[in-house]
Amino acid sequence: MERETLDTPSIRKVAVIGSGMAGLTAAIMLGKSGHQVRVFEKSRGPGGRLASKRVANGAVDVGAQYFTGRNPDFVNFLNDYAGADRFGPWQGTFGFQNAQEGWQPFPEETRYVGIPRMTAITRGLSEHVELTAQVRIGRMVRSGARWQLLCTQGKEHGLFDQVVITAPPAQTQNLLAASGLTQLSDKTQEPGGEILPCWAVAAHFAEAPDALFDAMRPESDVLYWVANNSSKPGRNDSGQWWVLHATPEWTEANVDATPEHVTNQLLAAFRELTGFDGALVDSVAHRWLYARSVSTEQPGFLWDQYQGVGVAGDWLVGGRVEGAWESASRLAGAMQAG
DSSP: OBOSSTTOOSBOEEEEEOOSHHHHHHHHHHHHTTOEEEEEESSSSSOTTSOEEEETTEEEEOSOOOBOOOSHHHHHHHIIIIIGGGEEEOOOOEEEEETTTEEEEOOOOOOEEESSSTHHHHHHHHTTSEEEESOOEEEEEEETTEEEEEETTSOEEEEESEEEEOSOHHHHHHHHHHTTOHHHHHHTTTTTSOEEEEEEEEEEESSOOOOSOSEEEOSOSSEEEEEEGGGSTTOOOSSEEEEEEEOHHHHHHTTTSOHHHHHHHHHHHHHHHHOOOOOEEEEEEEEEEEEEEOOSOOOSOEEETTTTEEEOOGGGTTSSHHHHHHHHHHHHHHHHHO
16 A cells, blocks of 8 residues: 555655666665655666767767776675676776876776666666656645656656655756755755866777877866777777767866867867877767766765655765765665655
C-alpha cells in the first residue's frame, strides 16, 4: 500500500529529476529499499556530464574525461549496476605543465572511463530505473501531502511523496524558487555560487599528433585540458580523436562565441602546444555552462524532511563523478532513515 502522508512509513512514490550519476544512484538506491521511483530527464537519454557525442564510426567524450574509484563501494556499485564490462582503467600517460619545472607526470592513480564511451555507464545504470526522457520539470505544486510535477509545457506528470533534484545549481535554484521552496533554494546559494563554464572541442586527425602525454593539463591561457580520446579502451578509431577543453576564463570571455570560432581558437592553441600541423578531418564543439564547482562549501547533500524534497549532485561535495555518487548515496540514506 502506498503511503498517504509524509509520516507513514511504507512504500513511497519518489520522483528523481536528472539522470546523471547522482540521479541514477539515488533512484537505484531508493528503488532497492522498495520505493516506487521515476526518473525525469530533459534530454533524449541519461548521462549528465558523462557525455559523449556521436561521430563517424563511434563517439567521443566531451564531458567528464575520467573518474576515480577512491571509495571501493563506488566501484562495487558500478560493477553491480552499470556492469563490469562497461567501464575500465584508462592506461594512458598523464602530464601537467609547470611554469618553473616544465612537464611533470600526474600522481599515480587508477583512472576509469566508460567503454566504449562514457555514456555506457549511465546507459547501464538506467536499465535499473523507470526513466522518462525529454521532459523538463519546471515546477512542483503541493497537492495535499504530495507534490504534483509539471513540465515546462504545463503538463502534469504525476503525484509524488518525495522529490530528489539532481540538476545543476542554477536549474535547481530555479525549480525550487518556482515551487515556493525558498528556504531550500537559499541553502543552495553558497555551494552552487560559482560553477565554471567550459567550451569543449573534439578534433579528429588522420595522423597521430606527436604529444608528450595522452592527457595533458598545460600552462595556457586558452587550453585547460587536452586528451587523446582514442587512447581510451574500446575506442577503435581510424586516426585519432583529441578532446580540447578551454580554460574557464577563456570560456567566460567567449561564452557566446560561435562553435566555429571556438574550434579555430582551441585548435590553434593545440597546434602551438604540440607543434602538430596535420589536417583537421572533423570536429564537434560543445558548451558546458555548468562544468566545474569551485565552492569550498560542501554540505554533501540537502534534505528537507518536512517538505520531502532533497538535492544531490557533485557540486555539493567538491565536484568529480565519484562525488556525485557519494552525494546521492548520502541523500538516499537520509531519506530512508527519516
